[in-house]
Amino acid sequence: SYDDVLNAEQLQKLLYLLELTEDPAIIERALVTLGNNAAFSANQVIIRELGGIPIVGSKIKDPNHSIKEKALNALSNLSVNVENQIKIKVYVNQVCEDVLSGPLNSPVQLAGLRLLTNMTVTNDHQHMFTNYITDLFQVLLAGNGTTKVQVLKLLLNLSENPAMTEGLLGAQVDSSFLSLYDGHVAKEILLRALTLFQNINNCLKKEGHLTVQPTFTQGSLFFLLYGEECAQKMRALVNHHDADVKEKLLNLNSKYQTSSFPQLEL
Numbered sequence: 001s002y003d004d005v006l007n008a009e010q011l012q013k014l015l016y017l018l019e020l021t022e023d024p025a026i027i028e029r030a031l032v033t034l035g036n037n038a039a040f041s042a043n044q045v046i047i048r049e050l051g052g053i054p055i056v057g058s059k060i061k062d063p064n065h066s067i068k069e070k071a072l073n074a075l076s077n078l079s080v081n082v083e084n085q086i087k088i089k090v091y092v093n094q095v096c097e098d099v100l101s102g103p104l105n106s107p108v109q110l111a112g113l114r115l116l117t118n119m120t121v122t123n124d125h126q127h128m129f130t131n132y133i134t135d136l137f138q139v140l141l142a143g144n145g146t147t148k149v150q151v152l153k154l155l156l157n158l159s160e161n162p163a164m165t166e167g168l169l170g171a172q173v174d175s176s177f178l179s180l181y182d183g184h185v186a187k188e189i190l191l192r193a194l195t196l197f198q199n200i201n202n203c204l205k206k207e208g209h210l211t212v213q214p215t216f217t218q219g220s221l222f223f224l225l226y227g228e229e230c231a232q233k234m235r236a237l238v239n240h241h242d243a244d245v246k247e248k249l250l251n252l253n254s255k256y257q258t259s260s261f262p263q264l265e266l
């Protein structure tokens, strides 16, 4: 059964089976069972020690999207363990490429995004995302609500890390990004988009970047966030009906006003 909690010996057998079988139905079942078992922290260690991570990891290259998705899910659960992350990080580039090439809003894309989000829970591996930021913003803008929320979770993790601030602000982002700050946007998206802005502001201040002349180009996230159109959106949101949105905005505004960017005055 998928839900059985297996001991080390059984996990070992399951991994052998996964390595040897070519039957897609068995591969899929084994991956789901491993993923469920990897919800337990003791099993996360056992599966790593049995050499299970490369066995599961090899399945993310499977052309069958259903198998790929189950492998990504299993890696997501395994990635909750920090030592496992060191072994899983070799798949980050591949998963980024896969997520960016779609199919948009598919279960496999979402599974990839969840794994990538788990891999950014600490700052340790975030630098691996630097080259994908611009493309991640494209997925953010093109995706539906579910996809948007998941990409925002990932970007929010990056935005808390001052080492990633320059990469985020330098990303070339379509101006439709600012429509995430429209009053009618779903709260779970709007609040995260506002938090993204707030985190970036905080990092800029923490790093003393405000005294440095920024070298961001036209069309970058920097120009969008610190331009007049964004300021207008923020002013409009002050009258938002939702208390959480208002509170987030007040917080953002006080940061805004103490900043030295001239275009930020509200």
Ligand SMILES: *[C@@H]1O[C@H](CO)[C@@H](O)[C@H](O)[C@H]1NC(C)=O
Pocket (backbone or CB within 6 Å): 024, 025, 026, 028, 064, 065, 066, 067
């Ligand atoms: C992918 O694997 C699943 C799970 O076993 C199977 O049902 C499906 O037919 C496979 N799809 C293709 C295209 O091979």
Ligand SMILES: *[C@@H]1O[C@H](CO)[C@@H](O)[C@H](O)[C@H]1NC(C)=O
Pocket (backbone or CB within 6 Å): 032, 035, 036, 037, 038, 039, 073, 074, 076, 077
């Ligand atoms: C992963 O872990 C969660 C609990 O943390 C569990 O609900 C889920 O079924 C597990 N399995 C997969 C494949 O994600």
Ligand SMILES: *[C@@H]1O[C@H](CO)[C@@H](O)[C@H](O)[C@H]1NC(C)=O
Pocket (backbone or CB within 6 Å): 073, 076, 077, 080, 114, 115, 117, 118, 121
């Ligand atoms: C990691 O991913 C799993 C499964 O997708 C999820 O249940 C879990 O909450 C995530 N863990 C963290 C720390 O984000």
Ligand SMILES: *[C@@H]1O[C@H](CO)[C@@H](O)[C@H](O)[C@H]1NC(C)=O
Pocket (backbone or CB within 6 Å): 105, 106, 107, 144, 145, 146, 147
């Ligand atoms: C996004 O698309 C996926 C796949 O079509 C769907 O399952 C999901 O419910 C959609 N989410 C929203 C919020 O529309």
Ligand SMILES: *[C@@H]1O[C@H](CO)[C@@H](O)[C@H](O)[C@H]1NC(C)=O
Pocket (backbone or CB within 6 Å): 120, 121, 122, 123, 153, 156, 157, 158, 160
């Ligand atoms: C990433 O986000 C999760 C919640 O989604 C949070 O628990 C974690 O602290 C964040 N990590 C960083 C580095 O921002």
